Amino acid sequence: MTKLVWYRNDLRCHFHQGLQHALASGEAVRAVYLDCPQQWHDHGIAPLRQRYVLRALLSLGDNLAALGVPLDVIDCGRFSRVADVLASHADTHDVDEIFCTREYPFNEMARDRAVARVMAQRSVAITAFDDAVLVPPRTLTTGQGGWYSVFTPYRKRWQVWLAENPPPGDGLDASPRKKSGRFPGREYLQARLAETEHLAGHDRQWPADEATVREELARFIDEHLAGYKRDRDFPALDGTSGLSAALSTGVLAAAECYRLAEDEMARRPAAKEGGNTWVGELAWRDFYRQIMANHPRLATGEPYRDETRFIQWSRDEALYQAWCEGRTGYPLVDAAMRQLRQTGWMHNRLRMVTAMFLTKNLFIDWRWGEQWFMQHLVDGDFAANNGGWQWSASTGTDAAPYFRVFNPVRQGERFDPEGDFIRRYVPELAQLEGKAVHQPWKSPMLCPDYPQPVVSLDGVRDKVVSAFQAARDIAQQKDFA
Numbered sequence: 288m289t290k291l292v293w294y295r296n297d298l299r300c301h302f303h304q305g306l307q308h309a310l311a312s313g314e315a316v317r318a319v320y321l322d323c324p325q326q327w328h329d330h331g332i333a334p335l336r337q338r339y340v341l342r343a344l345l346s347l348g349d350n351l352a353a354l355g356v357p358l359d360v361i362d363c364g365r366f367s368r369v370a371d372v373l374a375s376h377a378d379t380h381d382v383d384e385i386f387c388t389r390e391y392p393f394n395e396m397a398r399d400r401a402v403a404r405v406m407a408q409r410s411v412a413i414t415a416f417d418d419a420v421l422v423p424p425r426t427l428t429t430g431q432g433g434w435y436s437v438f439t440p441y442r443k444r445w446q447v448w449l450a451e452n453p454p455p456g457d458g459l460d461a462s463p464r465k466k467s468g469r470f471p472g473r474e475y476l477q478a479r480l481a482e483t484e485h486l487a488g489h490d491r492q493w494p495a496d497e498a499t500v501r502e503e504l505a506r507f508i509d510e511h512l513a514g515y516k517r518d519r520d521f522p523a524l525d526g527t528s529g530l531s532a533a534l535s536t537g538v539l540a541a542a543e544c545y546r547l548a549e550d551e552m553a554r555r556p557a558a559k560e561g562g563n564t565w566v567g568e569l570a571w572r573d574f575y576r577q578i579m580a581n582h583p584r585l586a587t588g589e590p591y592r593d594e595t596r597f598i599q600w601s602r603d604e605a606l607y608q609a610w611c612e613g614r615t616g617y618p619l620v621d622a623a624m625r626q627l628r629q630t631g632w633m634h635n636r637l638r639m640v641t642a643m644f645l646t647k648n649l650f651i652d653w654r655w656g657e658q659w660f661m662q663h664l665v666d667g668d669f670a671a672n673n674g675g676w677q678w679s680a681s682t683g684t685d686a687a688p689y690f691r692v693f694n695p696v697r698q699g700e701r702f703d704p705e706g707d708f709i710r711r712y713v714p715e716l717a718q719l720e721g722k723a724v725h726q727p728w729k730s731p732m733l734c735p736d737y738p739q740p741v742v743s744l745d746g747v748r749d750k751v752v753s754a755f756q757a758a759r760d761i762a763q764q765k766d767f768a
């Protein structure tokens with residue numbers, strides 16, 4: 288009989304309980320990845336991210352081959368075909384047990400229920416692990432027995448639970464087992480990668496092989512963890528880990544991040560402040576995953592806060608295009624939006640600034656922005672993206688209060704004081720020295736090609752407050768109806 292490791296967003300060998308259990312069985316082990324390009328298309332996954340996943344698989348296949356585990360990659364189209372394709376694969380290879388890492392988005396859970404049904408008919412066991420998170424989504428409940436919807440108390444409980452239930456260690460015996468392991472999926476992957484060859488210029492910036500990613504984690508912990516709290520909000524600095532693509536595709540395990548950060552803090556007291564702040568980001572990651580798993584309606588585009596369904600968002604295509612293309616006339620917003628298009632990534636501070644600018648200053652529907660991010664981010668992750676957008680639009684769980692509106696000029700002066708980041712992405716502003724870069728409309732002769740602001744910043748807060756109030760009034764009337 289054969290043990291089958293079914294890979295999804297857990298594209299690694301280390302800190303992978305499913306693979307370790309399969310290897311420990313002493314039976315033959317195979318691995319499989321079911322490629323669903325049409326599903327990616329339906330989910331609006333960025334081409335750069337698609338390429339990242341395929342590159343990660345190419346490297347995973349080699350690593351698995353060295354362990355004597357052949358990786359098959361099968362074209363499946365959409366999730367709706369997965370159960371049948373996996374069943375036939377299991378029949379062909381005499382599989383009696385499948386190992387996988389649990390996934391929590393709505394369509395993924397529906398796919399997995401279908402697989403569970405067909406495997407039950409064949410008496411094939413499925414063993415699933417919660418390795419995609421540090422604390423499984425249905426573990427922590429509030430004093431009233433509900434799911435957490437506010438981050439701070441969640442974080443406190445999360446920390447206590449993890450101290451009592453630390454994530455399992457690596458446990459992979461990585462010594463090669465067979466003379467020459469096979470990698471049957473290689474040709475398929477090479478052909479698929481050729482489809483996005485025009486994006487190959489980005490490959491160096493986003494390493495997708497596990498060994499390099501683990502080295503980057505070690506370097507970040509060593510060089511940047513201690514200063515993380517101080518540096519993380521300044522986009523011109525190399526102050527954050529840049530590991531989000533690897534974490535969201537599972538090339539890197541959250542467990543390894545957590546364990547290394549905790550070890551560093553124990554070893555080096557000076558790393559404590561930065562380390563705790565960084566571990567807090569891993570808690571945000573779990574928080575949004577538990578929100579998504581416990582409120583599946585979010586996957587249908589609904590806001591978390593019911594009354595915000597009645598907000599009359601603008602549908603101004605011209606303003607939306609100006610935002611997408613980084614032509615709003617607000618330097619920090621434009622630099623950030625160009626960073627996204629040029630690199631497939633955007634700094635966290637700027638994700639908040641640009642999302643708030645779209646939803647509060649332009650008053651455009653947060654779902655438009657959520658989709659644009661997903662179509663361009665190399666780390667596009669449904670839970671984190673939806674959570675971040677609903678936070679910024681004040682429609683979500685632990686959202687920014689609706690009357691809080693970032694001023695993009697002040698954000699620039701605070702977090703990019705000398706304008707180094709802005710000038711990197713907005714060359715039209717190169718002639719403006721130092722702080723002058725934040726208000727280019729005061730020096731039009733020095734930046735003739737840069738647009739005028741597309742909207743005024745005056746009166747924004749009042750407009751937002753009355754729009755949210757109007758939505759609440761409609762919600763109340765509907766309750767009475």
Ligand SMILES: Cc1cc2nc3c(=O)[nH]c(=O)nc-3n(C[C@H](O)[C@H](O)[C@H](O)COP(=O)(O)OP(=O)(O)OC[C@H]3O[C@@H](n4cnc5c(N)ncnc54)[C@H](O)[C@@H]3O)c2cc1C
Nearest residue numbers: 527528529530531568572635638666667668671672675676
């Ligand atoms: C509007 C908006 C959209 C976002 N979309 C995504 C997305 O699609 N994918 C994504 O991974 N993150 C998203 N984030 C969260 C955050 O911006 C990125 O995780 C972070 O910028 C990645 O950079 P880093 O790896 O250097 O992070 P670091 O600061 O080094 O943090 C370490 C890790 O913690 C996790 N993390 C950090 N901040 C958050 C957060 N606020 N929510 C959830 N997880 C977090 C990520 O996995 C990150 O790699 C979004 C935030 C906002 C405000």
